[in-house]
Amino acid sequence: MDPSSNIDWDSLGFDYYPTRSLYRMDTNTSGEWQDGGLVPFGDISISPAAGVLNYGQGAFEGMKAFRSAKDRITLFRPDMNANRMLQSAKRLVMPKVPTSKFIEAVTMTVKDNADFVPPYGKGSLYIRPLLWGTGPVLGVRPAPSYTFAVFVTPVGPYFKGGVKPLKLKMTRNFHRAAPHGTGNAKAIGNYAASLYPLKLAKETGFDEVLYLHAAQDDLLEEVGSANVFVLKGGILKTPKLGGSILPGVTRDSVIHIAREILHLDVRETDVSIDDLITADEAFCTGTAVVVTPIGEVTVEDDAYSIAGQGEGEVTGKLRGLLTAIQKEERDDSFGWITALD
Numbered sequence: 001m002d003p004s005s006n007i008d009w010d011s012l013g014f015d016y017y018p019t020r021s022l023y024r025m026d027t028n029t030s031g032e033w034q035d036g037g038l039v040p041f042g043d044i045s046i047s048p049a050a051g052v053l054n055y056g057q058g059a060f061e062g063m064k065a066f067r068s069a070k071d072r073i074t075l076f077r078p079d080m081n082a083n084r085m086l087q088s089a090k091r092l093v094m095p096k097v098p099t100s101k102f103i104e105a106v107t108m109t110v111k112d113n114a115d116f117v118p119p120y121g122k123g124s125l126y127i128r129p130l131l132w133g134t135g136p137v138l139g140v141r142p143a144p145s146y147t148f149a150v151f152v153t154p155v156g157p158y159f160k161g162g163v164k165p166l167k168l169k170m171t172r173n174f175h176r177a178a179p180h181g182t183g184n185a186k187a188i189g190n191y192a193a194s195l196y197p198l199k200l201a202k203e204t205g206f207d208e209v210l211y212l213h214a215a216q217d218d219l220l221e222e223v224g225s226a227n228v229f230v231l232k233g234g235i236l237k238t239p240k241l242g243g244s245i246l247p248g249v250t251r252d253s254v255i256h257i258a259r260e261i262l263h264l265d266v267r268e269t270d271v272s273i274d275d276l277i278t279a280d281e282a283f284c285t286g287t288a289v290v291v292t293p294i295g296e297v298t299v300e301d302d303a304y305s306i307a308g309q310g311e312g313e314v315t316g317k318l319r320g321l322l323t324a325i326q327k328e329e330r331d332d333s334f335g336w337i338t339a340l341d
């Protein structure tokens with residue numbers, strides 16, 4: 001039986017589901033890419049001294065493929081993810097995956113797993129490109145060889161219960177990234193460091209952690225899995241990319257949609273705690289979370305509700321416009337969609 005025929009498309013969450021195949025490409029010990037290709041989906045064996053296991057030399061990407069209203073499979077801005085992986089590779093001293101190779105690998109993997117792309121309107125195929133140090137190291141140094149892989153898995157909403165306003169825990173006890181650190185790279189270690197603050201937040205009834213700038217702790221940085229926006233008096237603000245913030249593809253797309261379709265005044269700037277707790281609306285953006293409203297934020301022990309703890313009108317419009325472009329329900333005036341034939 002076809003492995004995808006068991007999937008209940010109506011109850012997809014954001015969970016790992018094995019699929020048919022993954023793409024794999026390795027370097028030789030001089031860091032030169034060798035021929036890559038699809039291999040059966042399955043575990044990967046690795047040296048116990050691999051750079052990724054010992055020193056966290058790894059980066060990833062998050063993308064989605066959609067079954068669109070035109071009954072074809074689409075990718076959303078794959079060049080942006082390819083480019084961000086180039087930046088992550090540079091920061092972590094890994095060989096660059098050329099953009100054309102990155103997009104070819106993603107395309108091959110999605111096409112070979114096309115039956116795992118949920119039906120139109122029922123979720124998406126999450127695409128996870130990975131780059132890691134495979135070769136053995138003992139002293140702290142870059143690994144001698146690397147692996148680039150792409151796997152895919154069908155997903156629904158990131159947060160349980162779908163798009164519902166989030167309860168965020170703002171923390172002064174932990175930072176996500178430091179100035180001049182690796183915050184603007186999609187380094188695996190950034191996410192390892194976020195697990196403990198996230199555990200503490202979840203244990204006390206929160207959905208996610210809101211991090212502050214490590215050097216100026218009255219300024220917002222980002223949420224563990226997403227960028228953050230606040231709207232007040234018609235001005236939409238998001239923390240500027242100062243090196244410690246992840247340059248989100250959805251963040252960039254929302255900025256374009258807000259400016260060019262909704263004609264909002266959008267500012268990439270400093271965003272203070274006060275901006276958030278007095279906001280008319282606030283929301284998070286990310287490939288996984290899409291555009292998710294923030295309903296409440298707790299600062300120290302004080303809880304502040306935002307947009308009456310519901311979803312603001314602009315937040316809903318931005319998500320609607322973004323997902324309508326992704327699913328080809330409206331014109332792609334930005335040229336963001338790549339259709340796979």
Ligand code: COI
Pocket residue numbers: 061062063191224225226286287288289
């Ligand atoms: C994504 O939004 O795709 C990400 O990579 C964030 C991840 C923490 C789920």
